[in-house]
Structures are given as C-alpha cells and as structure tokens.
C-alpha cells in the first residue's frame with residue numbers, strides 16, 4: 010500500500026501503529042510472523058531444504074506433465090486429487106489406499122487444516138519443545154491454545170513423560186515431530202503408542218510429523234506401521250525435503266478415512282492446483298532418481314556429526330537432513346562468523362546451540378571449514394590473552 014492510500018487518521022503513523030489501528034483479532038495482536046532469515050548468501054544451510062537441485066530428467070518429466078494440464082487450466086482441478094492420492098498411497102505402502110490419504114500445499118497446510126478441524130477456540134494443542142517453530146504459529150492462527158510440553162535436559166522424550174503430559178493437559182491435538190526439528194532425532198514407537206493411549210480419554214488426535222522420515226537412519230521405523238487400529242493417529246509427510254520440491258508446496262498425510270473427511274470440512278475448494286497435482290505425480294513416478302540424492306545427504310549429515318565430534322563439539326545424532334549441535338559454542342558469534350564466510354545456518358534461539366542443514370559435499374565442506382577456522386581463531390585469541398595476563402610477560 011502506498012502512503013497516498015493511507016487513511017487520514019493513520020497518516021504519519023508507523024507501520025506497527027497502522028497495523029494496531031486495524032480490527033485485528035485480539036489474540037493475534039503483538040504476534041510475529043514466521044521469519045527464517047532470507048539472506049542472499051552463497052551457501053544457505055538454514056531452512057532444511059534439499060540443497061541438491063532436481064535432476065534434469067525429473068525436471069523434464071515435471072515440465073511434460075505440467076504441459077499436459079496447461080490446456081485445461083480454464084477448468085477447476087480435480088477437487089479430490091484422486092490419482093495423486095492413489096499414487097501417494099502406493100508410495101507409502103503399509104496397506105494404505107487412496108481413502109487413507111490427503112494432500113495440501115505443503116505439510117504446513119496439512120497441519121493447519123488438522124488444527125482448523127480439531128483445534129480452535131477453547132481447545133489445546135500440545136507439542137514437546139523445542140520443536141518445529143511453526144507449531145505455535147499455526148496454533149495462534151487457528152486460535153488454539155498452544156501448550157509447550159517439556160523434554161528431558163538432553164532434549165529426548167520418554168514414553169512415560171509424554172503420556173503423563175497428555176493426561177495432564179488433555180489436548181485436542183498432540184504434535185509429535187519425528188525426526189524432531191530442530192534436534193534431529195526420531196522417536197521410538199513406544200512414545201507414539203503411549204501418547205496415543207494416554208489420549209484415549211480426551212479423544213486426542215495424535216499427529217506424527219514425519220517431514221524428514223526418508224532421511225532417517227532407520228526409515229522403516231515409521232509411524233505408518235502404527236496406523237492400523239488407531240483411528241486418531243495421523244502421519245504427516247512432505248515432498249519438500251527428500252523429494253527436493255520445497256518450491257512446489259506438496260504435503261500429505263496418511264490416516265483413517267474419516268480424518269480426511271474431517272479436513273474436507275475446512276479445506277478451500279480446489280485447494281490443490283492442477284499444476285501442483287501434475288508436479289507431484291511426475292515427481293512420484295520418478296522417485297527412484299529423485300530420492301537417489303537422499304543417500305548422499307545422509308552421508309553429508311553423518312560427516313557433519315563425525316567432524317563436529319572430532320572438533321570436540323557436541324552434535325546430536327540425526328535422523329534428518331540437518332544437525333543440531335552445541336558443546337561450548339557461543340552460538341550468536343559462531344553464526345555471525347559463518348555468515349561472514351558466506352555460510353548461513355540457523356540460530357534456533359536455544360542458548361549454546363545451532364542447527365545446520367546437510368548440503369552438497371562442497372557446501373558441507375565450506376560449513377565444516379568455517380567452524381574449524383572459527384574454533385582455531387578462538388583458541389588463538391584465548392592463547393594471546395593468557396600470554397598477556399602472564400606476569401612474566403608484563
């Protein structure tokens with residue numbers, strides 16, 4: 010909006026004052042939007058994207074599939090994206106069929122639709138922090154109270170503790186992030202099962218957010234195995250990470266068919282465009298090529314863990330495409346030093362810790378070299394200051 014279009018009463022007011030003058034919902038006042046820094050740097054390892062470009066033959070297949078639907082864009086797309094649900098079910102396996110599948114514009118929209126359907130005013134959503142930073146924002150957007158559940162000091166979550174917190178808070182929804190963002194490690198089945206059973210009395214919907222499942226050290230240990238006989242369990246997935254399609258915005262879930270019926274009540278009609286459906290189908294049909302890079306990303310991730318350990322830092326074991334690490338670092342200083350070297354990673358606001366996405370081999374090398382140089386500079390500075398303080402040198 011230009012300044013000419015401002016109303017007379019807000020002329021000269023700051024942007025924040027103009028926002029405050031609008032009839033914004035009371036529960037949204039003072040809130041900040043999602044804000045991972047978008048800084049133009051040579052090496053961006055801050056938002057857990059797949060930094061490997063989409064292979065040329067998959068690009069060609071996507072273009073061909075999209076060009077097939079371009080002539081029909083005067084019409085609304087298949088509102089039920091039936092073919093896509095069928096092929097997603099086939100990809101997931103575990104005896105699932107199209108009635109078990111739902112898709113949306115990224116798993117963020119999946120989570121938002123679940124919160125619209127099962128959350129809302131007077132209801133609570135429980136997640137175990139630190140976890141994905143969008144959970145509280147999606148809660149705020151749907152006017153659902155966010156309960157920050159606790160983890161152990163080492164960020165792990167036991168079945169007993171998780172179940173006790175579900176019984177205490179009786180939330181409408183529990184969000185279990187596995188592998189967890191930002192800490193990187195996957196949950197054991199017993200935690201999911203204990204949370205599900207603890208939510209029996211409060212009829213709690215349990216969402217396992219498996220955005221990073223394909224990167225796991227044990228990809229077969231997915232909550233998809235637990236869906237049978239658990240009608241309140243939902244497993245959320247995305248094509249943004251392993252499938253390298255963050256820009257295409259495709260997320261999906263697997264659950265009992267009635268969960269999909271619930272989100273049908275809140276989704277916008279035709280929310281998944283024909284272009285999105287075509288892109289997703291082409292990617293799924295070329296998944297062997299597309300997912301081939303997952304092995305390399307896992308290798309780079311393990312290399313980060315090993316090298317950081319060698320530098321006497323403290324990386325968490327990771328089942329994802331990123332590594333969360335601490336170990337006596339001054340997080341803001343290291344973050345800035347890496348940025349000065351052209352490498353952007355993520356300060357997730359947990360004192361003494363940072364998170365880095367596993368990149369290509371070259372990107373990962375640049376990150377590791379940057380950390381090594383930072384630690385060497387720090388040791389040299391500490392040695393210099395010791396020498397200065399030594400009375401023998403005065």
Ligand SMILES: Cc1ncc(COP(=O)(O)O)c(C=O)c1O
Nearest residue numbers: 115116117141190220247249260
């Ligand atoms: C744990 C987790 N869930 C969901 C998402 C959302 O991904 P998308 O909306 O791109 O599918 C992310 C993105 O970083 C994430 O880290």
